[in-house]
Amino acid sequence: MQGGTSVxxxxxxxxxxxxxxxxxxxxxxxxxxxxxxxxxxxxxxxLTAGDWDMWIDxxxxxxxxTLTPIMAxxxxxxxxxxxxxxxxxxxxxxxxxxxxxxxxxxxxxFGFHLWSYFPMSEVIPALLIPGALVLDVALLLTGNxxxxxxxxxxxxxxxxxxxxxxxxxxxxLPVEVMGQLVSVGDYISYAxxxxxxxxxxxxxxxxxxxxxxxxxxIIASFFSAxxxxxxxLAWWHIGMLLARVVTTPNALKHFxxxxxxxxxxxxxxxxxxxxxxxxxxxxxx
Amino acid sequence: MRTFCFHESSCVRVxxxxxxxxxxxxxLIFVPDAAxxxxxxNQEPFLRMRTAHFYDVxxxxxxxxxxxxxxxxxxxxxxxxxPVNLPLPEAAFLGNGTPGPVLARTESYINxxxxxxxxxxxxxxxxxxxxxLKGRVPGHHHVHPMINVMGAGPLLGPGNWLTVTGNESDFxxxxxxxxxxxxxxxxxxxLGRVFFWHGLWVAIAIVWLVWWLRRPLxxxxxxxxxxxxxxxxxxxxxxxxxxxxxxxxxxxxIVFFGFQATDTAYPRTVPLQGSRATVEPLPEVPEQVxxxxxxxxxxxxxxxxxxxxxxxxxxxxxxxxxxxxTSNQRFINHEVSQAMATxxxxxxxxxxxxNGLKVSDSRPLKPGETKTVDIEAAxxxxxxxxxxxxxxxPDNTLGGLLFFYDEHGKRTISNVSGPMxxxxxxxxxxxAENPTGGAG
Numbered sequence: 001m002q003g004g005t006s007v008x009x010x011x012x013x014x015x016x017x018x019x020x021x022x023x024x025x026x027x028x029x030x031x032x033x034x035x036x037x038x039x040x041x042x043x044x045x046x047l048t049a050g051d052w053d054m055w056i057d058x059x060x061x062x063x064x065x066t067l068t069p070i071m072a073x074x075x076x077x078x079x080x081x082x083x084x085x086x087x088x089x090x091x092x093x094x095x096x097x098x099x100x101x102x103x104x105x106x107x108x109x110f111g112f113h114l115w116s117y118f119p120m121s122e123v124i125p126a127l128l129i130p131g132a133l134v135l136d137v138a139l140l141l142t143g144n145x146x147x148x149x150x151x152x153x154x155x156x157x158x159x160x161x162x163x164x165x166x167x168x169x170x171x172x173l174p175v176e177v178m179g180q181l182v183s184v185g186d187y188i189s190y191a192x193x194x195x196x197x198x199x200x201x202x203x204x205x206x207x208x209x210x211x212x213x214x215x216x217x218i219i220a221s222f223f224s225a226x227x228x229x230x231x232x233l234a235w236w237h238i239g240m241l242l243a244r245v246v247t248t249p250n251a252l253k254h255f256x257x258x259x260x261x262x263x264x265x266x267x268x269x270x271x272x273x274x275x276x277x278x279x280x281x282x283x284x285x
Numbered sequence: 286m287r288t289f290c291f292h293e294s295s296c297v298r299v300x301x302x303x304x305x306x307x308x309x310x311x312x313l314i315f316v317p318d319a320a321x322x323x324x325x326x327n328q329e330p331f332l333r334m335r336t337a338h339f340y341d342v343x344x345x346x347x348x349x350x351x352x353x354x355x356x357x358x359x360x361x362x363x364x365x366x367x368p369v370n371l372p373l374p375e376a377a378f379l380g381n382g383t384p385g386p387v388l389a390r391t392e393s394y395i396n397x398x399x400x401x402x403x404x405x406x407x408x409x410x411x412x413x414x415x416x417x418l419k420g421r422v423p424g425h426h427h428v429h430p431m432i433n434v435m436g437a438g439p440l441l442g443p444g445n446w447l448t449v450t451g452n453e454s455d456f457x458x459x460x461x462x463x464x465x466x467x468x469x470x471x472x473x474x475x476l477g478r479v480f481f482w483h484g485l486w487v488a489i490a491i492v493w494l495v496w497w498l499r500r501p502l503x504x505x506x507x508x509x510x511x512x513x514x515x516x517x518x519x520x521x522x523x524x525x526x527x528x529x530x531x532x533x534x535x536x537x538x539i540v541f542f543g544f545q546a547t548d549t550a551y552p553r554t555v556p557l558q559g560s561r562a563t564v565e566p567l568p569e570v571p572e573q574v575x576x577x578x579x580x581x582x583x584x585x586x587x588x589x590x591x592x593x594x595x596x597x598x599x600x601x602x603x604x605x606x607x608x609x610x611t612s613n614q615r616f617i618n619h620e621v622s623q624a625m626a627t628x629x630x631x632x633x634x635x636x637x638x639x640n641g642l643k644v645s646d647s648r649p650l651k652p653g654e655t656k657t658v659d660i661e662a663a664x665x666x667x668x669x670x671x672x673x674x675x676x677x678x679p680d681n682t683l684g685g686l687l688f689f690y691d692e693h694g695k696r697t698i699s700n701v702s703g704p705m706x707x708x709x710x711x712x713x714x715x716x717a718e719n720p721t722g723g724a725g
Contacts, residue, residue: 011519057557087507088510094490127486140525169551173463174462185557200433205556
């Protein structure tokens with residue numbers, strides 16, 4: 001940076017006032033993006049891996065371990081495309097996952113605990129941050145989405161189960177209830193009932209993969225890791241598609257009685273008829 | 286520069302729309318009362334009349350303090366004329382319909398078998414159930430016993446209002462693990478560990494984000510990437526890469542050693558338990574009284590179900606028709622004292638239609654005797670419980686249980702089922718709006 005009326009940012013000259021405004025813009029966009037990604041990612045995640053993430057007696061060694069990383073790598077991959085190619089920022093995965101965790105805790109505490117009386121021990125969200133950090137660093141160090149997919153996306157899924165075992169283990173202690181062996185997590189969800197979510201609805205491991213020594217979580221993690229590579233590649237390209245700027249004429253405003261002063265009446269009528277929608281313009285990246 | 290004209294009519298529309306929006310928000314905030322039940326009346330009549338019929342349901346008490354117990358017992362029969370559009374009860378679970386976990390369920394049994402897992406049930410067989418509930422959230426709660434059937438959903442038993450008194454903070458559900466740990470309260474068990482690990486990783490993530498966010502972010506970086514003269518090497522420096530590599534190593538080490546430490550702290554764990562329980566139904570009791578429905582009508586203006594049935598007593602003792610049970614409504618024949626004696630004082634009054642069941646001939650049916658009688662179950666409950674909407678359903682077959690009693694009070698149960706034909710008018714000019722008839 002230089003003294004005087006301008007500053008140098010990343011090799012380019014900026015008027016001081018412009019640099020200051022751009023910083024304010026940074027903060028505004030960061031705040032808006034935080035809320036938007038929290039909402040969107042949370043919605044996506046709840047629709048695809050919701051029950052596994054919500055309930056302590058759904059976090060099994062097979063389905064939860066397989067599906068969660070596959071469904072959770074989507075937004076990080078798409079955002080990594082935008083953040084990296086447009087801004088050279090290797091923080092998209094961590095940012096997305098922190099947003100998701102924020103949305104989950106808000107949802108669990110206010111929605112499930114305070115509003116619906118579920119104890120917090122029944123509705124703890126999964127942790128994805130370590131995998132996201134590795135995904136970001138993989139992109140930073142390789143600078144290439146293919147290598148990031150093969151290393152970072154792979155690690156994103158592999159780290160999922162050990163990361164969550166830190167806090168999950170106390171809920172897998174064995175207890176005897178009515179002469180039956182169950183885990184603490186099973187009993188918590190049995191005791192604090194979910195009216196419309198009976199036991200049989202759970203999509204959980206119902207048998208052991210004996211061929212692999214009974215290590216369901218390890219097998220599930222590796223399978224998830226392979227699929228996560230493909231999901232990462234697919235969602236990187238979805239990010240690419242969604243980052244394209246596409247505009248269409250605003251026909252809606254005519255229905256609301258708003259017209260452009262300088263727009264001829266005929267053009268306005270065409271907009272109402274929808275004919276001008278054919279005149280779509282696509283701006284290049 | 287584009288500018289917009291704002292027409293006067295548009296202005297009026299915008300103002301009216303805004304006023305309507307404010308009114309709607311006001312209505313949403315101030316008008317609704319608390320939701321007090323579970324939408325059981327919204328379930329289709331065929332679902333409520335021809336799936337699970339709960340009977341002999343008893344609540345040990347209607348009021349309990351926090352941590353106090355309420356024991357719910359009873360029986361249910363899965364109706365043999367099961368709706369064709371519902372899957373058979375290959376997997377079923379004994380639940381309890383509550384407004385959230387306001388009561389903790391500590392035990393539940395079907396025919397004495399623990400009901401912590403799901404099980405297969407059989408049609409036209411009876412099962413006995415028991416659920417032990419523990420007061421948790423103070424309040425006045427509507428609670429149902431319930432059977433969840435895979436593919437069919439929740440089949441609700443009779444709902445009762447239970448009152449929990451005291452302070453929620455006093456609630457405790459303790460248990461000792463098989464590995465020796467004593468869990469003081471399952472509500473809060475393990476949360477310290479959860480908060481620690483979640484907090485630690487969020488803190489590390491924030492360090493990583495702030496490392497990048499502290500520098501000029503969007504437009505300067507975008508320009509540096511896209512404009513001539515931009516210095517890309519400043520966007521990602523070697524220090525950044527070094528920091529990232531360090532973070533990568535630290536992350537993997539924390540996960541690895543954290544996992545090892547957790548395994549050491551909890552060496553004996555079990556996976557989630559997902560087996561199915563095996564429950565034998567109660568011993569089959571042959572139907573003593575065979576019921577053949579000759580005709581059944583639902584009188585729309587009179588709010589009354591009328592059936593003409595032929596009863597044949599195949600047993601060795603007499604049988605007197607004492608009750609029609611359908612959709613948790615108990616239409617009791619007031620002329621049969623044995624039937625009246627079965628009503629538990631804690632039984633919800635709204636499920637006991639005051640007019641009860643009228644039978645054209647209530648005299649006991651002798652062994653071997655066949656008799657045709659008219660029975661009538663008239664009550665506003667057909668409308669208020671939304672059972673009369675059966676006439677609008679594609680499947681309008683009704684179903685229920687008839688309870689017969691002999692002279693010693695011994696009860697036998699028969700299934701009754703038949704198509705329901707609506708009657709929209711009657712000679713007394715009664716209508717749904719004017720059920721007493723007359724010119725009005």
